[in-house]
Amino acid sequence: xxxxxxxxxxxxxxxxxxxxxxxxxxxxxxxxxxxxxxxxxxxxxxxxxxxxxxxxxxxxxxxxxxxxxxxxxxxxxxxxxxxxxxxxxxxxxxxxxxxxxxxxxxxxxxxxxxxxxxxxxxxxxxxxxxxxxxxxxxxxxxxxxxxxxxxxxxxxxxxxxxxxxxxxxxxxxxxxxxxxxxxxxxxxxxxxxxxxxxxxxxxxxxxxxxxxxx
Numbered sequence: 683x684x685x686x687x688x689x690x691x692x693x694x695x696x697x698x699x700x701x702x703x704x705x706x707x708x709x710x711x712x713x714x715x716x717x718x719x720x721x722x723x724x725x726x727x728x729x730x731x732x733x734x735x736x737x738x739x740x741x742x743x744x745x746x747x748x749x750x751x752x753x754x755x756x757x758x759x760x761x762x763x764x765x766x767x768x769x770x771x772x773x774x775x776x777x778x779x780x781x782x783x784x785x786x787x788x789x790x791x792x793x794x795x796x797x798x799x800x801x802x803x804x805x806x807x808x809x810x811x812x813x814x815x816x817x818x819x820x821x822x823x824x825x826x827x828x829x830x831x832x833x834x835x836x837x838x839x840x841x842x843x844x845x846x847x848x849x850x851x852x853x854x855x856x857x858x859x860x861x862x863x864x865x866x867x868x869x870x871x872x873x874x875x876x877x878x879x880x881x882x883x884x885x886x887x888x889x890x891x892x893x894x895x896x
Contacts, residue, residue: 706884717780799823806868823873
């Protein structure tokens with residue numbers, strides 16, 4: 683039976699090149715842990731929020747984002763939901779999108795994309811004079827980013843555009859009453875801009891690598 687050289691193993695790991703996805707980002711191996719943590723935080727908030735504040739209504743009002751609300755509400759509002767349907771739909775979308783985007787982008791880029799999209803949704807709600815709760819702003823940031831990824835890979839992205847258009851434009855024509863199109867719009871814009879900025883970084887790195895080889 684051979685002897686395992688710990689120093690040799692550590693040296694091999696240090697010299698191993700990072701595995702990059704087709705998008706040009708360093709991939710994260712294993713399950714999408716950040717996605718699972720975000721889902722867990724939302725579920726914990728949904729269960730404990732009404733208990734801590736005395737009622738579901740008081741909890742939602744305390745965490746809602748609206749013009750004049752404090753900066754903490756910009757974040758907390760993304761973890762408050764109005765019903766089982768509301769949180770169920772958002773968490774299903776988060777699981778599906780996170781399972782694809784987190785491994786491809788890397789854990790920290792994915793968290794940055796999610797967090798900036800969440801804040802973008804809150805900013806839009808404040809600017810456009812509304813009030814909202816829920817992770818939809820962050821979710822629509824992921825949707826917009828996913829659409830850009832599909833376009834980058836020359837894959838069909840029409841379905842993503844249609845879904846975004848329904849949930850953003852639906853309230854204007856009487857569909858989906860009570861849905862915060864403001865949060866959806868802001869999250870989608872910030873998510874798209876964040877994804878484009880990340881790809882710009884990839885393009886610059888690849889151009890520098892080609893220049894070094896030539």
